[in-house]
Amino acid sequence: RRWRSRCARARDVDADRLGTEAGSRQGFENPAGMETHHILGPPKEFSHCYGYQTADSYCIAIQLRPPYEGGGGCRKIHQITSDWDSRKGVEDLTPNDMMIKFTERSIEVCKRGGSSSWHMIRGLHGPTYQQMNREKSYWTMTKHGGRYWLISIEIVKKTPGKLWSRLMRDEREANRPNMKWDKDMQRTPMIMDKDGKFVPSTYCHPHQKPKYETQEADLDEVFIEELEMLEDEPQETKKKWLMKDLVDLRFGMEESTLSMLVSMNMDPEKWREIQRDLGTSDVFGLDIPFGGNHIKFYLKGDEDSPILAGRLGGCVWRKGSRWHVEMREGRPMLELYMPKQTPEPWSYVVEGYHSLSRTAYDPYQQMILDGLWDDEAIEEKAKGDEYFRNSEYRSAVKCYDRTLERNPDSYITLTNRAAARLAFETEKFKVEEILEDAQRALEINPQWYKAKFREGIILCKLHRYDEAVWALEEGQRMDRSNNVSWEEEIATLKEERIKWHNRKKLTYLNDVE
Secondary structure (H helix, E strand, O other): OHHHHHHHHHHHHHHHHHHOOHHHOEOOOOOOOOEEEEEEOOOOOOOOEEEEEEOOEEEEEEEEOOHHHOOHHHHOHHHOOOOOOOOOOHHHOOHHHEEEEEOOOEEEEEEEOOOOEEEEEEEEEEEEOOOEOHHHOEEEEEEEOOOEEEEEEEEEEOOOOOOOOOOEOOHHHHOOOOEEEHHHHOOOOEEEOOOOOEEEOOEOOOOOOOHHHHHHHHHHHHHHHHHHHHOOOOOOOOOOOOHHHHEOOOOEEEEOOOEEEEEEEEOHHHHHHHHHHHOOOOOEEEEOOOOOOEEEEEEOOOOOOOOEEEEEOOOEOOOOOEEEEEEEOOEEEEEEEEEEOOOOOOOEOEOOOHHHEOOOOOHHHHHHHOOOOOHHHHHHHHHHHHHHHOOOHHHHHHHHHHHHHHOOOOHHHHHHHHHHHHOOOOOHHHHHHHHHHHHHHHHHOOOOHHHHHHHHHHHHHOOOHHHHHHHHHHHHHHOOOOOOHHHHHHHHHHHHHHHHHOOOOOOOOOOOO
């Protein structure tokens, strides 16, 4: 319950910051209260599509995980024969496996399915509630370890200034399953990116800015150069301010499912002096690329010594990210507010900053680092573990399924589900599905030796003995406890391999009727 209460507290803090005290802040650009977070997708289903809205934009985040983690037909791997099938792993996905089209009145979000079809993502195809600026609407995709690809869509409103009550005009029609053929989707124009690969024209590289923003920046540079040429009078040299003299780098951190807040103290005298000297309170700069997974927060004029710079622990919405200064007990407090694209807790805020990292000082923090953070998922996993200890494996699998619906990145739950299913599944294609659970856990945490052990046992059941021996030996190297059971399991496996190769093989003349 601690994570839920902490999220509720942080949401109240966010609401207070957005609403009541906006007039007493500096650096706050968005109107007070003009942002909303919500979940998209079919009703009464747990969805991994998230929405965020400001006065001038509507942003959508889609967690695209490997299909073997989901339910339904994608797990029936014995029925898939196409080369362009839906069983691509995290490493195999490219922007060409997504097709996102914008018009002024509609949006279509599709992912590649079979060899000649595109599957619409439910809740994200059809007419929109209001008009969009299609020239400024782009999307990108960022990889999050071995867990998933995050599809980030940024829609710019045609008439900014108010929040939409919903995204789609007809939500029932938008949530209906649908499919389109390849020839219809090929009409979307393709362009060549900086690497020489063809990508959809609405795609923006995650480390760059959209085309319309770079064009505006180029125009601004031209205007500045022209003004400097017109101004012949020598300008007074202003004092150069350094970040280390103004900002105290002992960071504070508050995290909820909706946002991340980083706070730091400032020197009161220096803060008043820099405002008088520059004639403005807009003295900090914040650069976040389109993908939202990198940051550079700096004092203007001292860009070489940023306050925060590097890779973020997750993705944030650049449209809603902002800084402001509050007076607390007579001292200025600099706060950096970043709305999160997905609700999962971050293991760190900015890579390399140890004071902004989550440490496993208790079992609860360790559980969060392992990808298990939702209260209901934690309860379901505890039930599944109890069923597993009582040898009720089918009930345990049901509980683990419900856990992974809510927290799909829990590699411990994936390993436990593989162990439970292995106790009663015998059909070959079912055992291959169990193998995918173990491999998925290794994608998320490549050093998880228990998943390597499960992979070896499953490969043995599939009579792939050479791969099984290699998996067990690799797992033994990962396990630092020097457990003797590894040697026993490898020896047993080698004996089974000899028995399998020496078995009586069926012949056409003697054993087939």
